[in-house]
Amino acid sequence: MAPTTMNNPTNLIEFVMLEGNGVKGLSEMGLKSLPNQYIQPLEERMSMIKVVSQESIPIIDMSNWNDPKVGDAICDAAEKWGFFQVINHGIPIQVLENVKDATYRFYELPSKEKVKYTKENSSSKHVRYGSSFTPEAEKALEWKDYLSLFYVSEDEAMATWPYACRDEALEYMKMSETLIKQLLNVLMKRLNVSQIDEKRESLLMGSKRINLNYYPICPNQELTVAIGRHSDVSTLTVLLQDETGGLYVRAEDHHSWIHVPPVSGALVINIGDALQIISNGRYKSIEHRVTTNESNTRVSVPIFVNPSPSDVIGPLPEVLANGEKQIYKNVLYSDYVKHFFRKAHDGKMTIEYVKID
Ligand SMILES: COc1cc(/C=C/C(=O)SCCNC(=O)CCNC(=O)[C@H](O)C(C)(C)COP(=O)(O)OP(=O)(O)OC[C@H]2O[C@@H](n3cnc4c(N)ncnc43)[C@H](O)[C@@H]2OP(=O)(O)O)ccc1O
Ligand SMILES: O=C(O)CCC(=O)C(=O)O
Ligand SMILES: [Fe+2]
Numbered sequence: 001m002a003p004t005t006m007n008n009p010t011n012l013i014e015f016v017m018l019e020g021n022g023v024k025g026l027s028e029m030g031l032k033s034l035p036n037q038y039i040q041p042l043e044e045r046m047s048m049i050k051v052v053s054q055e056s057i058p059i060i061d062m063s064n065w066n067d068p069k070v071g072d073a074i075c076d077a078a079e080k081w082g083f084f085q086v087i088n089h090g091i092p093i094q095v096l097e098n099v100k101d102a103t104y105r106f107y108e109l110p111s112k113e114k115v116k117y118t119k120e121n122s123s124s125k126h127v128r129y130g131s132s133f134t135p136e137a138e139k140a141l142e143w144k145d146y147l148s149l150f151y152v153s154e155d156e157a158m159a160t161w162p163y164a165c166r167d168e169a170l171e172y173m174k175m176s177e178t179l180i181k182q183l184l185n186v187l188m189k190r191l192n193v194s195q196i197d198e199k200r201e202s203l204l205m206g207s208k209r210i211n212l213n214y215y216p217i218c219p220n221q222e223l224t225v226a227i228g229r230h231s232d233v234s235t236l237t238v239l240l241q242d243e244t245g246g247l248y249v250r251a252e253d254h255h256s257w258i259h260v261p262p263v264s265g266a267l268v269i270n271i272g273d274a275l276q277i278i279s280n281g282r283y284k285s286i287e288h289r290v291t292t293n294e295s296n297t298r299v300s301v302p303i304f305v306n307p308s309p310s311d312v313i314g315p316l317p318e319v320l321a322n323g324e325k326q327i328y329k330n331v332l333y334s335d336y337v338k339h340f341f342r343k344a345h346d347g348k349m350t351i352e353y354v355k356i357d
Contacts, residue, residue: 006026006029006031006035007035007036009037012026012035012037013135016131017118017130017131017135018115018118018120019111019115020111020112020114020115020116020118020129021111022107022111022114022129022131022145022214022216023131023132023143023144023145023216024107024145024214024216025111026216027216027217027218027219027297028216031219032219033219033220034218034219034220034223034224037140037141038140038141038142038143038223038224039140039223039224040140040223040224040225040228041139041140044140044225044228044229045222045223045224045225046222046225046248046257046289046291047222050255050256050257051248051256051257051258051259052251052256052257052258053259055251055258056258056259056261057077057081057083057084057085057249057258057260058073058076058077058081058084058085059084059085059086059087059263059266060073060074060077060084060085060086060087061086061087061088062086062087062088062089062090062179062182063088065182065186070186071186071189071190074183074186074187075186075187075189075190078187078271078275078283078284079282079283079284080252080284081249081284081286082249082270082271082276082283082284082285082286083249083260083268083269083270083271083286083288084268084269085260085263085266085267085268085269086179086266086267086269087263087265087266089179089266089267090175090178090179091172091175091176091179091267092175093265095168095171095172095175096172096240096265096267098168098171098172099165099168099169099171099172099212099240099301100240100242100299100301101168102164102165102167102168102169102212103147103165103212103213103214103299103301104299105164105165106147106162106164106165106212107145107212107214109162109164114129115129117129117147117162118130123160124156124160125150126149126150126151126152126156126160127147127148127149127150127160127161127162128147128148129145129146129147129148130145130146130148131144131145131146132144133227133228133230133344133345134341134342134343134344137342137343137344138344138345139344140224142224142225142226142227142228142345143215143216143218143224143225143226143292144213144214144215144226144227144290145213145214145215145216146211146212146213146214147162147165147211147212148209148210148211149161149169149209149210149211149212150207150208150209151173151207151208151209151210154170157169157170158170165212169210169212169301172210172240172301172303173208173210173303176238176303179238179267180205180236180238180303180305181196181205183236183269184196184204184205184235184236187236187275187279187283188200188204190282191279191282191316191318191319192318192319192321193316193318202307202308202311203278203307203308203311203313204235204275204278204305204307205235205305205306205307206306206307206308206311207306207307207308207309208303208304208305208306209303209304209306210301210302210303210304211301211302211304212299212301213227213299213300213301213302214297214298214299215246215290215292215293215297215298215299215300216297217293217294217295217296217297218292218293218294219294220294221291221292221293221294224292225289225290225291225292226246226290226291226292226298227289227290227345228289228344228345229250229287229288229289229345229346229347230287230288230289230345230346230347230350231272231273231276231285231286231287231288231347231348231350231351232270232272232273232285232302232304233272233273233274233304233306233336233337233340233350234272234273234274234275234304234305234306235272235274235275235278235305235306235307236269236270236271236272236275236305237268237269237270237272237302237303237304237305238267238268238269238302238303238305239267239268239269239270239300239301239302239303240267240268240300240301240302241260241262241268241298241300242262242298242299242300243262243264244262244293244296244297244298245259245260245261245262245298246290246291246292246293246298247259247260247268247288247289247290247300248260248288248289248290248291249270249286249287249288250286250287250288257289270285270286270288271283271284271285271286272285272304272305272306273285273336273340273350273351274306274307274313274333274336276328276351277313277314277315277328277331277351277354278313278314278315278316278319279315279316279319280315280316280319280320280324280326280327280328281327281328282319285348285351287347287348306333306337307333308333309333309334309337310332310333310334311332311333312330312331312332312333313330313331313333313336314326314328314329314330314331315327315328326356327355327356328351328354328355328356329354329355329356331353331354336350336353336354339353
């Protein structure tokens, strides 16, 4: 298809979404300029003027995670930044390399294979391949393809996840379990929750979703975004990024942005809205965004650690025990997630849905 036909919205949606070519397919057409549908309003574009280079999120060595100093560093970072990187986290580097390779393997499949996993075609509602975030609700599309895999059980994943990336995604998920439990244990201790019983385990990590994100080379980096401003709706997110860079988190001044530099072997951890709600605002789910790149393809692999969809989430009694005012209502987690997915990315607005006025 000729690159110029991509300025017709119907042709573009058909090619990218319905035929399963994704933005990867667009990028590989060798477009000289960005199709209009991807041009973001001025206020949503990323300007380097807004980036502060003097600040950076903490890098925490997890070798002695039981050491109170490490625990303090994790909790302080969760309160102040909502984002930190961990090194010596116990997940073998090879497992991380394998899942990045598997991401490329999936996206390199012909579109007729990938299209089998779109919302319209997927035989499982737990497996979804798509492009942008919520195209029906967005003013401008995002320069991103994703494969989203909701974990129910090993058997179900073996039967339904795409073969090209199934084993590697499962291995990464399995190997991250210990790290996730260590982080949640430490974070709960500061909230006076001494032990994570079965009910609390469901609330904190009752469901998991792994996304394989693919951000192809983009013809006009400054006009669009790879992912717009948002906060995750998870309890916490464990994010593997490659060496390209492009992830920015909101600085404390609420205006500027801080780059999260790729650190070899590290994982990025961020607090999601569910934990901000559960902790009554003590731990912060920080707005973040991803820029596109004119020279390199980028991949990232977040594991979203979530409450179970059927859990009611709200500030924990231990947090309110000292008479602290409750600032968030109780909400069924699946209602919260549906609210998130039905609108375009809008920064920190999702949590307003449950704020007590
Ligand atoms: C994709 O780009 C993204 C994604 C993100 C994600 C950030 C996160 O924090 S993901 C964590 C999400 N939470 C969970 O995974 C909890 C488990 N959720 C579920 O099991 C279900 O979705 C449910 C909450 C129980 C709702 O189930 P159900 O009532 O059966 O409805 P669904 O059809 O599953 O979904 C409702 C609504 O949401 C849309 N949706 C669901 N999953 C996804 C997905 N992975 N990607 C995109 N959209 C999704 C779905 O289309 C439905 O909308 P309709 O309009 O069809 O009603 C961060 C940044 C990104 O760029
Ligand atoms: O690609 C990244 O670095 C971040 C991805 C992200 O924010 C998300 O998938 O929610
Ligand atoms: Fe995110």
